[in-house]
Amino acid sequence: MPELPEVETVRRGLEPVMTGARILQADVRRPDLRWAFPERMAERLTGADVLRLRRRSKYILADLSTGESLLVHLGMSGRMLVSGAMLGQFVQNHPAPAKHDHVVLDMDGGARVTFNDARRFGMMDLLPTATAEQHPLLAGIGPEPFGNDFNEEWLIQRFKGRKTPVKSALLDQKIVAGLGNIYVAEVLFRAGLRPDRLAGDLTEAQTAALVPLIRQVLDEAILAGGSSLRDYRQSDGELGYFQHAFRVYGREGQPCPTPGCTGHVERIVQSGRSSFYCPQCQR
């Protein structure tokens, strides 16, 4: 799925057409995604003003004037596409709903926001804004990587004694929010750490060094508009381009990009998911 940079890019794309705008009509075109939609979702959305669009980890929250927030997760293949926006003004003729267009929001500015998700691993829910952080899906999530709560001390403490591979530890959303399979690979490459090293075996210096690298990789990816592989699109349909900056992800067999290194990128499977790394640079 969209990892943190892709979700943040989507949020930024939605902001101009959703924040401060009213949902004139919500069309919920099937009963569920990964789970059933909440009761009467279309009625509860229709007529609400969007006060704010937030991101928490890989979730987007739209705080509404009704006191509820719409919680959205894009799963692996979810997209939020904006139509009707053209040269700064909106046109009213939207394309007919396409395959896998599951939820359609018509905004009072004339824009239409369409949630499309082929694999339906995404989810949507409505929850009271005041207690949003206590939602079961949000309550256990760890610190945001750009926040003050995520720091060297925290990561050292969380890694201590862990027998899980560092790759799995960084994917653990309780330790740090927002990383997924791609960006973990890129972080570990920059850190010079093999993905199968055990988190608890790293020195404190090695663990601490991950903190700025995580921020660096995510920051660069957000600036690039995220990474476009199979499914991901920005809300305007444009492609992100960070995938061209991948140093190891998806590059099995290709030369290691480190100057002077003669190694080639290898792929291993950990917990059923691919990991990519340079066996010479990453130890």
Place this chain on the structure above:
DNA sequence: ATCTCCCCCTGTGAGC
């Protein structure tokens, strides 16, 4: 408490 595995679902690309 931690960790691994399986599963949800559809689309796509590689290999034949």
Place this chain on the structure above:
DNA sequence: TGCTCACAGGGGGAGA
């Protein structure tokens, strides 16, 4: 061209 198969960015939950 067409078929089959492996694999894909997440993450909850079962079971070891």
